[in-house]
Every structure is written in C-alpha cells, then in structure tokens.
Amino acid sequence: MAAHRAAARQIIDQLRDLAAELELERVVVSARSLADAVSDGYRIMVLGAFNTGKSTLVNALLAETVPSRPASWPDGPLVAAPTPATSVLTSVHYAAQPSVVARGHDGSERSWPFERFRSESTPDGDADTQQLLSGIREFEVGYPALLCRAGVTLYDCPGLDDLPMRNAITQEAMRRCHAVLLVIRNDMLISLRERDAVRELSELGVPTLLVVNLYHRRHEEQFLERVWKTGMVDAQDGPPATAHRNLADHNVHLVDVREAWLSRSGRSGGSHVGVTELAALESRLGDVLDHGECAHRAALLGRVMTLADDLAHSIVERRHALRADASERRAHHDRAAVELAALRERSRRIDYIVNRTHDEAERLLIASFAETVTSIRADLPGHLRSLRLPSETVALLVFQQTRLLEEAAAEVSDFVGRRIRHWGEEIAPPVLRPLLDHMGELIEGELDLLSGRIQDAGLGDLRLEMRNLSGLTALGSTRAVALSTSVTLAVLSVAPVLFWPTVLVAGVGLTLVRASAADRIKAKVLLQADEQLAELSREMEGVIREQLADVFAQSGASVAAVLDEAMGQLARMAVVDRADRDAVLATLDAAGERLADLVRRLEALRRGAPGVGSSGGLTAGEGSPDA
Structure with a gap:
C-alpha cells in the first residue's frame, strides 16, 4: 500500500503544481487538502473522557521499542498517572531519538527537551505552566517505537469534556484519522458525550473500536450486560444482548490497560493477561484498518479524479474566456x-x-x-x-x-x-x-x-x-x-x-x-x-x-x-x-x-492498484502500509 499511496501523492502534488502555475488558487487549496489526507502510514486516535487510561493505552501500544533504546528512557513517550495527564493534543511518530515540537495556535514551532515535555505538559502544573500550555495547539512527539517505525502515528487527546477550543482541535484531527480507539472505564457509566462521539465517528465513516479499560478485573455477567447496553445498544444502536453475544465481533474490547502496559514493559512479574487482551485488540484493529484502507483508497482516488476534472474544467473555461477576450479586443x-x-x-x-x-x-x-x-x-x-x-x-x-x-x-x-x-x-x-x-x-x-x-x-x-x-x-x-x-x-x-x-x-x-x-x-x-x-x-x-x-x-x-x-x-x-x-x-x-x-x-x-492483504494484526512488523 505504501507504493500506492506514494503514487497517489505524486499525482496530487503534480496537480497542485499545475494549478499553481495557472494561478488557480482554489484548486491549489483543494490539492493541499487531498495531500494531507495521503500519509505514509496509519493515523490512530485514542479518544475518551479525562482519566480513562488513554495515555496508558498509548504507552502500552508503543512499549516495544528499537533494541538500542537506553534503559534510562521511560517506558513510553507519555506521562501516565492516576490523575489526568494530557492537557494538549499529542501525536507520537517515529524518531530515532525522543524529540518534542510544540506547535502554537499562531503557526509557530518550538522544540522542547523530552524531559521538559514529560514534566511540564500535564494539567496539574503551576499558573505559569498552564499559561504556556494555553498557547500550544499540539505536541508532536518523536519516539523510537517499533509500531511507529512501521508507519503508525498515534494521537492522545485531552478529555472529551475539555474546553471548546481543545475539543475543536481534537475533532479536526479525528477527521484525518484512519481509526479511533474510544476508551471508557468499566467502573464508570458511559457518558452522553462519549455516546455522541461514537455516533459522530460513525457518521464520518471513521472505524471505531470501543476499549473498556478493566479496573479491578471485573468480568461478571452483570458487568458484561452493562457494557453491551452502553457500548452497543445506547451508543451504536446495536442489537440487544443475547446468550451468544461476542463483544469483540462488534469492536468492543475488554483490556486491562495498566496490566498490558506493565507486561509490555517487562514489569508485570510474569503475568501476560493484559498482553493477551491487548494483542487481541491490535489484531482486530489491524483487520479494521486493512478493510478500511480499500475503501479509503477508492474514496481518495475518486476525490483526486474530481480534482483533476475540476482542473480540466478550469483550463477549458480559461481557454474559452481567453479566446472571447481576444475576439473582443481585436474588434x-x-x-x-x-x-x-x-x-x-x-x-x-x-x-x-x-x-x-x-x-x-x-x-x-x-x-x-x-x-x-x-x-x-x-x-x-x-x-x-x-x-x-x-x-x-x-x-x-x-x-x-x-x-x-x-x-x-x-x-x-x-x-x-x-x-x-x-x-x-x-x-x-x-x-x-x-x-x-x-x-x-x-x-x-x-x-x-x-x-x-x-x-x-x-x-x-x-x-x-x-x-x-x-x-x-x-x-x-x-x-x-x-x-x-x-x-x-x-x-x-x-x-x-x-x-x-x-x-x-x-x-x-x-x-x-x-x-x-x-x-x-x-x-x-x-x-x-x-x-x-x-x-x-x-x-x-x-x-x-x-x-x-x-x-x-x-x-x-x-x-x-x-x-x-x-x-x-x-x-x-x-x-x-x-x-x-x-x-x-x-x-x-x-x-x-x-x-x-x-x-x-x-x-x-484506480484499475491496477494492488489489494490489501487480510492477514490481520497491527504489529510492529506487518500491520502498517509500509509492510
């Protein structure tokens, strides 16, 4: 799929350059928007309310790093704590060394030391720190995770019930993602805002997996029925519960996020329960992305063809206008x-x-x-x-x-x-x-x-x-x-x-x-x-x-x-x-x-692009479009 995306990106860039030469600014803007939609990998957003374990889930997914990672580095790029830890939308991509760039609302860029990011980016800082964070639109974090090296970018966002400006930034990034992991806690009822988010993602056509973060390992029947009702019936208008229901078949996954992170980091004391649950989530996510990639590719090429038609129409219109003007000037x-x-x-x-x-x-x-x-x-x-x-x-x-x-x-x-x-x-x-x-x-x-x-x-x-x-x-x-x-x-x-x-x-x-x-x-x-x-x-x-x-x-x-x-x-x-x-x-x-x-x-x-393999699994070596 990487070759297909590169070819599409090259065509879009050439369409943009052609429109720029003809001073067709409207077409140039459309081409830039399309180019932003063509990435070298997958974009996945981790979404949810405050303090549901989003940052911990990101750390668990990115815990496997390149072998040369020094032991002094933290087990994951993000701060994870019992209290809310993410105050600004944060994306994590691959970099050989940890790095952080703070992008301001005014378009400015400023590099931050990785240690400063981990110590000053949380919502519980002093007044000066909070004032500084209010001017930052997004943190871009580079981290040597194997999953990121394979072409995956993960987004960790503040809670859904954040300030309107922060919510707008999150929603704008969400529309550019290939999939969303919506994290809720098993000891809290799913909120109205989380249900609205599920419906909004469904309307946008963004594949969504509901991740139920297991606190205290609760699997009793009553709990499963409540998860089904809140995650499927209420949020997604799904079917009522039956004796043979399977949450995973409906993209609902029960994961002890903290245990999975500790296991991936080698600090669980030999327990692999959380890792197994996380692997099942990754496998399902890989299948969803593979399936969505085909639809995304078709839609993308359709939009590129529309852009080309628009450019062709503009050229014809300009040629007619030029000839009409020449005739008028000659007269x-x-x-x-x-x-x-x-x-x-x-x-x-x-x-x-x-x-x-x-x-x-x-x-x-x-x-x-x-x-x-x-x-x-x-x-x-x-x-x-x-x-x-x-x-x-x-x-x-x-x-x-x-x-x-x-x-x-x-x-x-x-x-x-x-x-x-x-x-x-x-x-x-x-x-x-x-x-x-x-x-x-x-x-x-x-x-x-x-x-x-x-x-x-x-x-x-x-x-x-x-x-x-x-x-x-x-x-x-x-x-x-x-x-x-x-x-x-x-x-x-x-x-x-x-x-x-x-x-x-x-x-x-x-x-x-x-x-x-x-x-x-x-x-x-x-x-x-x-x-x-x-x-x-x-x-x-x-x-x-x-x-x-x-x-x-x-x-x-x-x-x-x-x-x-x-x-x-x-x-x-x-x-x-x-x-x-x-x-x-x-x-x-x-x-x-x-x-x-x-x-x-x-x-x-459009006719000859190769299909996407169905051997699912979002892993560091084979779940990305570069694999």
Missing part, C-alpha cells in the same frame, strides 16, 4: 483604428485653421511693420534737423566733420531703434492678439470634439494627451507678445545696416564752412538712412515669415503627432495582445497535455 482595436483614421482626417481641420491664421498674421504683421517704417522715414528728417549735435558748436575741420557724421548716425540709429521697439511692444501685439485668440478658440473647439470622439471610442489615455495640447493652442495675448518680441529682436539684429562705411567715407575730405557742412552731413546721413530703412522693410518681410512659420508649425504638428503616435501604439498593442494570447494559449495547451497524462496515470492507478 475593439479594429473599431479604434477606424476611429483614429477618421480623427486623423478630422485633424486636418486644425491644419487649415493654423494655416489660415498664419497667412493672415503674416499679412497684417508685414503691413504693420511697413507702416511703422514709413512713419519712421517720414519723421526722421524733422527729428534729426531739430537736433543740435555737439560738434555743430565748433569750426568743422575734416576730423570734426567725421565726428559730426558719427553723432548724426548714432542719433538716427537710436531713433529708429526706439520706434522699432515701440512697434514690437505696443503695435504688433494688438495686431496679433485677436488672430491668435480666435485661432486658439477654434483649435480648442476641435480638440473638444476630438476628445469626445476619442472618449466614445474607449481611448481614454489618448484623450488625456489631446487635452494636454490645449497649452500649445491657446496662444492668446502671451504668445502675441512673445512673437512680437522675437520679430523685434530679429529686426534689431539687422539694424546695423543703417551705418554702412560709405556713409562715413562720404564725409572724408569735406572742407565746407561750418553751417553748410553740418546741414549737408545731416542730409547725407538722412539719405543713407532712408535707403537702408527701405531695404530693412523688404528684408524684414522674410524675417517675419520665418518667425511666424516656426510658431505656427508647432500648433498643427502637435495634434497630428499625437494621433499618429496613437495609431502606431494601437498597432503595437494589437501585436503584443496577439503574442500574449498565443503564449497563454500555448501554456494552457501544454497544461492540458500534462493533465491528460496525469489522468491516464490516475485511471491506471
């Missing part, structure tokens, strides 16, 4: 692509608005600058003639005429610069502002329309990007001033053409009288300035066009860039979605193949 991408193409076409309306505004701004700004230059040309002669330059107060020799020429040129340059700056600060912005405000309003309306259609198409992230463009298109007064300033600076960078060297050379060699020389120098400067202003007006048309082209290109290109990027992103998303879907489908297909292989192995296990 969404197609609809979004069509909508984006329509939006891209609609965005040309913004290009039209920008281009129209650009052309009008260019026309008005060039005209405005031309008017300003005309005004400068008209006002400059009167301004220069009205000035008395510093060098006009002295006789004009040749070098003084040159100085007068420089003074006149500087005054002209300052006058022209002030008028151009005035144009850039006071005249150009009011020309541009209404145009740019109107363009911003039109583009904002287009963005609102585009954003609404994007939202309707389910492209929310793109809608946010479109809204962010409002900062680029709401040009208004701030952009008008900035644009006028950039044009003004460009004009001023060209202004030095007013002062060509020919203007200065024209004055070289002049030997006129002071008055007529000053007038002629001013006239010469004015003539040269007028020619350069006319040239400046023509050159600034190109500067204005260049400055406006740079600014307006931002507005039209930004919207188109966002939409183009969105269309590219949508195409990339479609490719990624297909790749992800194909990868998940491939994973599901591989999982389906692995699951099919596990189901084939499970079906073979």
Whole structure:
C-alpha cells in the first residue's frame, strides 16, 4: 500500500503544481487538502473522557521499542498517572531519538527537551505552566517505537469534556484519522458525550473500536450486560444482548490497560493477561484498518479524479474566456483604428485653421511693420534737423566733420531703434492678439470634439494627451507678445545696416564752412538712412515669415503627432495582445497535455492498484502500509 499511496501523492502534488502555475488558487487549496489526507502510514486516535487510561493505552501500544533504546528512557513517550495527564493534543511518530515540537495556535514551532515535555505538559502544573500550555495547539512527539517505525502515528487527546477550543482541535484531527480507539472505564457509566462521539465517528465513516479499560478485573455477567447496553445498544444502536453475544465481533474490547502496559514493559512479574487482551485488540484493529484502507483508497482516488476534472474544467473555461477576450479586443482595436483614421482626417481641420491664421498674421504683421517704417522715414528728417549735435558748436575741420557724421548716425540709429521697439511692444501685439485668440478658440473647439470622439471610442489615455495640447493652442495675448518680441529682436539684429562705411567715407575730405557742412552731413546721413530703412522693410518681410512659420508649425504638428503616435501604439498593442494570447494559449495547451497524462496515470492507478492483504494484526512488523 505504501507504493500506492506514494503514487497517489505524486499525482496530487503534480496537480497542485499545475494549478499553481495557472494561478488557480482554489484548486491549489483543494490539492493541499487531498495531500494531507495521503500519509505514509496509519493515523490512530485514542479518544475518551479525562482519566480513562488513554495515555496508558498509548504507552502500552508503543512499549516495544528499537533494541538500542537506553534503559534510562521511560517506558513510553507519555506521562501516565492516576490523575489526568494530557492537557494538549499529542501525536507520537517515529524518531530515532525522543524529540518534542510544540506547535502554537499562531503557526509557530518550538522544540522542547523530552524531559521538559514529560514534566511540564500535564494539567496539574503551576499558573505559569498552564499559561504556556494555553498557547500550544499540539505536541508532536518523536519516539523510537517499533509500531511507529512501521508507519503508525498515534494521537492522545485531552478529555472529551475539555474546553471548546481543545475539543475543536481534537475533532479536526479525528477527521484525518484512519481509526479511533474510544476508551471508557468499566467502573464508570458511559457518558452522553462519549455516546455522541461514537455516533459522530460513525457518521464520518471513521472505524471505531470501543476499549473498556478493566479496573479491578471485573468480568461478571452483570458487568458484561452493562457494557453491551452502553457500548452497543445506547451508543451504536446495536442489537440487544443475547446468550451468544461476542463483544469483540462488534469492536468492543475488554483490556486491562495498566496490566498490558506493565507486561509490555517487562514489569508485570510474569503475568501476560493484559498482553493477551491487548494483542487481541491490535489484531482486530489491524483487520479494521486493512478493510478500511480499500475503501479509503477508492474514496481518495475518486476525490483526486474530481480534482483533476475540476482542473480540466478550469483550463477549458480559461481557454474559452481567453479566446472571447481576444475576439473582443481585436474588434475593439479594429473599431479604434477606424476611429483614429477618421480623427486623423478630422485633424486636418486644425491644419487649415493654423494655416489660415498664419497667412493672415503674416499679412497684417508685414503691413504693420511697413507702416511703422514709413512713419519712421517720414519723421526722421524733422527729428534729426531739430537736433543740435555737439560738434555743430565748433569750426568743422575734416576730423570734426567725421565726428559730426558719427553723432548724426548714432542719433538716427537710436531713433529708429526706439520706434522699432515701440512697434514690437505696443503695435504688433494688438495686431496679433485677436488672430491668435480666435485661432486658439477654434483649435480648442476641435480638440473638444476630438476628445469626445476619442472618449466614445474607449481611448481614454489618448484623450488625456489631446487635452494636454490645449497649452500649445491657446496662444492668446502671451504668445502675441512673445512673437512680437522675437520679430523685434530679429529686426534689431539687422539694424546695423543703417551705418554702412560709405556713409562715413562720404564725409572724408569735406572742407565746407561750418553751417553748410553740418546741414549737408545731416542730409547725407538722412539719405543713407532712408535707403537702408527701405531695404530693412523688404528684408524684414522674410524675417517675419520665418518667425511666424516656426510658431505656427508647432500648433498643427502637435495634434497630428499625437494621433499618429496613437495609431502606431494601437498597432503595437494589437501585436503584443496577439503574442500574449498565443503564449497563454500555448501554456494552457501544454497544461492540458500534462493533465491528460496525469489522468491516464490516475485511471491506471484506480484499475491496477494492488489489494490489501487480510492477514490481520497491527504489529510492529506487518500491520502498517509500509509492510
């Protein structure tokens, strides 16, 4: 049976791993629960009220140990005393050396020395000890008993009438056991709680043997009738007593537990009565476990097959859901692509608005600058003639005429610069502002329309990007001033053409009288300035066009860039979605193949697992599933 259990456990573990890979937590939890139900041996619980001899029975069953056990070790792993000795659920499994692990209610684990366990685990300790024990859920004791080495784990529990929390822990462990030994005393009537326990175990399908602990060796007829009535009729709804009744045939065994323990421990003084009774109990327990193992195996494999079916159903459901989602996403991408193409076409309306505004701004700004230059040309002669330059107060020799020429040129340059700056600060912005405000309003309306259609198409992230463009298109007064300033600076960078060297050379060699020389120098400067202003007006048309082209290109290109990027992103998303879907489908297909292989192995296990031998007896060498 050990090979059968190992094979079942391996299948369960692989089902659990497969479910974990697919992130099917519900199936993982079910697989773990099933794995807990598959052990390497038998689990037997010794159950009963306080002080019925449960711990003594466990010690008797485990008294036979490995030959190397030191003589200083106690005769059994548990404390047995006339008063209640077990305060916490205790399991005993095989270990080469005695060991104890205390498991807390919080999942913690702590090792205890074996001697401390025997001295501090009983209910009669001081307040500090009882406080410590209240935080322990279960003791796990390792002990070199031959029975445990053969694969048997024994559970010793506190009394059935313990605290509700302790009772719940006992009941949870009881459901995981293969058999239960319910211990009662022959000098006490079976309690209502013990009768309920028998019925509960029967409903759970857990095989139960009633062990009547013989105090004072009472076998009289009256006692046997009372045992039959309380153990069979009252507790198990068994048949009424007859002259040919046999308690053992109905899993009721009379055992002097203390005598059996002393005999197994070699301290009985040669009496083997208790050992004989204990051996009969062990033989019957072995038969019950062998019979129950077959039913347990069938039920277990049935649960494993249900788990596999659940996993297969989950894989199919996920595959269908994935394909449905892929179809929906593909349709969404197609609809979004069509909508984006329509939006891209609609965005040309913004290009039209920008281009129209650009052309009008260019026309008005060039005209405005031309008017300003005309005004400068008209006002400059009167301004220069009205000035008395510093060098006009002295006789004009040749070098003084040159100085007068420089003074006149500087005054002209300052006058022209002030008028151009005035144009850039006071005249150009009011020309541009209404145009740019109107363009911003039109583009904002287009963005609102585009954003609404994007939202309707389910492209929310793109809608946010479109809204962010409002900062680029709401040009208004701030952009008008900035644009006028950039044009003004460009004009001023060209202004030095007013002062060509020919203007200065024209004055070289002049030997006129002071008055007529000053007038002629001013006239010469004015003539040269007028020619350069006319040239400046023509050159600034190109500067204005260049400055406006740079600014307006931002507005039209930004919207188109966002939409183009969105269309590219949508195409990339479609490719990624297909790749992800194909990868998940491939994973599901591989999982389906692995699951099919596990189901084939499970079906073979159900058909070909060997039966359990019927040569009964729960002994250290042959009563366990490892034998």
